[in-house]
Amino acid sequence: MNVKLATEIGKCLSNKPRVQILEWLKEPEKHFPPHETLKHFNDGVCVTYIQEKAGLSQSTISTYLTNMEKCGLLIMTRHGKWSYFRRNEDTIKAYTKFLI
Amino acid sequence: MNVKLATEIGKCLSNKPRVQILEWLKEPEKHFPPHETLKHFNDGVCVTYIQEKAGLSQSTISTYLTNMEKCGLLIMTRHGKWSYFRRNEDTIKAYTKFLI
DNA sequence: CGAATATATCTATAATCCTCGATATATCGA
DNA sequence: TCGATATATCGAGGATTATAGATATATTCG
Numbered sequence A, B: 001m002n003v004k005l006a007t008e009i010g011k012c013l014s015n016k017p018r019v020q021i022l023e024w025l026k027e028p029e030k031h032f033p034p035h036e037t038l039k040h041f042n043d044g045v046c047v048t049y050i051q052e053k054a055g056l057s058q059s060t061i062s063t064y065l066t067n068m069e070k071c072g073l074l075i076m077t078r079h080g081k082w083s084y085f086r087r088n089e090d091t092i093k094a095y096t097k098f099l100i
Numbered sequence C: 001c002g003a004a005t006a007t008a009t010c011t012a013t014a015a016t017c018c019t020c021g022a023t024a025t026a027t028c029g030a
Numbered sequence D: 001t002c003g004a005t006a007t008a009t010c011g012a013g014g015a016t017t018a019t020a021g022a023t024a025t026a027t028t029c030g
Helices: A003-012 A016-024 A047-054 A058-070 A089-099 B003-012 B016-024 B047-054 B058-070 B089-099
Strands: A074-079 A082-087 B074-079 B082-087
Touching: A003 A058, A003 A089, A003 B003, A003 B016, A016 A047, A016 A058, A016 B003, A047 A058, A047 A082, A058 A074, A058 A082, A089 B089, B003 B058, B003 B089, B016 B047, B016 B058, B047 B058, B047 B082, B058 B074, B058 B082
Parallel strands: none
Antiparallel strands: A074 A082, B074 B082
């Protein structure tokens, strides 16, 4: 972790919907219905469910999630036509360690 | 800590100079000269020293520091005509706890 | 008091971000 | 293969932020 990467992460965490998404993904089963195809949450939640919960457009949420993945906050796993996103606890931990 | 406050903190941490300032203030004695009047770093560092080190204008740094104080990242102590800023470890810890 | 110094606030402009709709790409199912 | 579904990317308009200079306020000192 360094100032540059920390700043990129900070940018992701500078907007309410994105912070909210990161919070929701702490406990996906509490905030999202189980996916009709994949019954578990092992790889997180698909874009559509997050989009519906956030109430923003599909393109906006897709961009958010991609950016959060780029700076390491999220991990994406593709299953067929679905992209699942879950938290990357390693990066989050490294970031908090950097701040303290 | 809640999503709203966390987002405000995230905004402060979304810009390189501000992240850098928070890092410098971890160990003021390593990054700043001792103040000519106050010889210790108990209350942090004065605006002018931070401004010179950051290489940005006085008004910019003053605004940054004030905003960082408003969301609880920094603590300000006034000594005569100088404003000293130091980290507010309580808020920083609460923020990292919120993220994890 | 008046000058000097340190900081805060105001105002303005350029840069960046937010968010969307439109469109492109990828995958699945009939 | 074609149509439907899920996601990604592009392009644009409005909103916010970055940063500076000018000015205001507060404090010290002669």
